[in-house]
Amino acid sequence: xxxxxQSLLLFITATIWxxxxxxxxxxxxxxSPFAFTFFRTLIGALVLLPVIWGLKKQAAAKGKSLRRxxxxxxxLGSFCCGACLIAAESFQQFGLVWTxxxxxxxxxxxxxxxxxxxxxxxxxxxxxxxxxxxLLSAVGLYLLCIDPNKSFQLQTGDALIxxxxxxxxxxxxVIAYYVERIDxxxxxxxxxxxxxxxGLVLMLIFDHNLTWENFKAALPAMLWCGIMSNGVAYTxxxxxxxxxxxxxxxxxLSMESxxxxxxxWLILDESLSVRQYIGCAVMFxxxxxxxxxxxxxxxxx
Numbered sequence: 001x002x003x004x005x006q007s008l009l010l011f012i013t014a015t016i017w018x019x020x021x022x023x024x025x026x027x028x029x030x031x032s033p034f035a036f037t038f039f040r041t042l043i044g045a046l047v048l049l050p051v052i053w054g055l056k057k058q059a060a061a062k063g064k065s066l067r068r069x070x071x072x073x074x075x076l077g078s079f080c081c082g083a084c085l086i087a088a089e090s091f092q093q094f095g096l097v098w099t100x101x102x103x104x105x106x107x108x109x110x111x112x113x114x115x116x117x118x119x120x121x122x123x124x125x126x127x128x129x130x131x132x133x134x135l136l137s138a139v140g141l142y143l144l145c146i147d148p149n150k151s152f153q154l155q156t157g158d159a160l161i162x163x164x165x166x167x168x169x170x171x172x173x174v175i176a177y178y179v180e181r182i183d184x185x186x187x188x189x190x191x192x193x194x195x196x197x198x199g200l201v202l203m204l205i206f207d208h209n210l211t212w213e214n215f216k217a218a219l220p221a222m223l224w225c226g227i228m229s230n231g232v233a234y235t236x237x238x239x240x241x242x243x244x245x246x247x248x249x250x251x252x253l254s255m256e257s258x259x260x261x262x263x264x265w266l267i268l269d270e271s272l273s274v275r276q277y278i279g280c281a282v283m284f285x286x287x288x289x290x291x292x293x294x295x296x297x298x299x300x301x
Contacts, residue, residue, distance in 0.1 A: 009240030010252040013233045018259025019100040020229035021108075022092060022267050027221035030214045032207040033093030036222060037086060043226025044234075045192035051235055052185055077178035077187055084171035085127030089195070090202070091164035098157025100270045103144060105260020106280050107161040112254055112287050113137045114169035129292050136286035143279030144272075163301025188234050254287045 027036045096104055116130045141162070154162065178187055203210070237253070262281060266271035272280070 006240050007252055009236050011255060012239060013236045014253050014255040015259045016228045016233040016236075017256040018105055018261075019263045020225050020233075021096070021105050021260045021265045022223040023229070025096050025101040025264075025268060027218040027225070028093065028096050030218035031210060031222075032203070033090055033097070034199055034203040035207050035210050035215075036218065036225075037089045037093055038196055038203050039218075039222045040087065040226045040230060041089070041192045041199055042081075042196035043223060044230025045189050045196060047227050047231030048185060048189040048192065048235070051231070052189060063242040068149060073178070073181050074186070075189060077174075077182050078190030078194050080174050081171065081178065081187065081191035083198065084167055085172055085191050086183055086195040086198045086202075088164050088167035088171055088258075090199075091160050091167060094111060095157045095160030095164060098155060099161060101268060102261040102264035102270050102272060102274075102280075103158065103163045103276070105264070106139065106144060106257040106283050107158060108165050108168065109257035109283065109287055110137055110141070110162070110165040111168040111172065114166050115172055118169055118173060119127075119165060129289050133286040133289045136289065137283055138280075140283030140286055144276050148188045148275075159224060185235065190232060225288075254284070257287070 024036065031039075092104065092108065113130075113134055116124075117134060175187070182190075257280070261272070
């Protein structure tokens with residue numbers, strides 16, 4: 001029963017993240033990518049502040065305290081994670097200007113493939129299943145993004161989303177390092193504050209067309225992404241991953257890409273060709289295979 005509840009929480013997380021692509025796509029009709037990212041991350045930080053307060057109050061009632069880190073570690077971790085986050089979300093937002101939300105969801109999910117690849121360059125050799133997953137993801141990306149009737153190249157939006165996936169992979173590795181030293185929810189709030197500050201700077205430099213009317217039109221999408229995708233979903237991820245096999249958790253969270261396609265069809269009336277749906281299926285299979293433990297295929301003697 002416990003594992004079922006945890007799996008449900010993780011599936012809800014994936015569903016919220018998948019729907020977030022729809023909010024991003026709608027918001028882009030009214031404001032610039034930097035403006036949307038600034039308000040989204042700021043809202044996410046504001047949502048997590050009462051969560052942190054509640055966790056501290058709950059811990060105090062039990063005679064415990066949240067894990068504390070020295071100030072330097074907290075600020076350095078928040079800055080590194082926040083810088084990666086603003087870079088990844090900015091590439092994602094610009095990519096959504098030229099590509100569909102459903103395709104963006106699947107390409108973004110390739111961060112699960114890039115994480116072990118980057119780890120390989122850092123000295124951690126991947127197993128055979130990860131290599132198979134990388135190969136399948138390349139095939140899936142080709143089927144999804146390359147039009148056989150056009151020149152052999154990624155479209156602009158697809159390429160930007162692919163860069164976003166690479167940056168998200170670095171983001172995951174940076175979080176994996178600092179989450180062992182800083183409370184997870186506090187680190188999340190810190191990174192959102194840093195990302196929103198950097199987003200504000202970029203918005204003031206590059207965005208000179210933000211109007212009150214455009215802000216009001218994009219506000220529902222920004223609230224959904226800020227509150228649900230950043231604040232609620234991240235908290236559910238932390239709670240849901242407690243006590244559950246990390247491989248199972250990752251596979252469930254990778255359903256984000258499937259939900260992005262579903263919501264793209266349901267809300268935005270997006271549709272993909274048969275070739276692109278096959279590419280989606282291949283990429284999703286690659287994500288799952290890359291997370292499997294090769295020992296499950298070996299019989300114990």
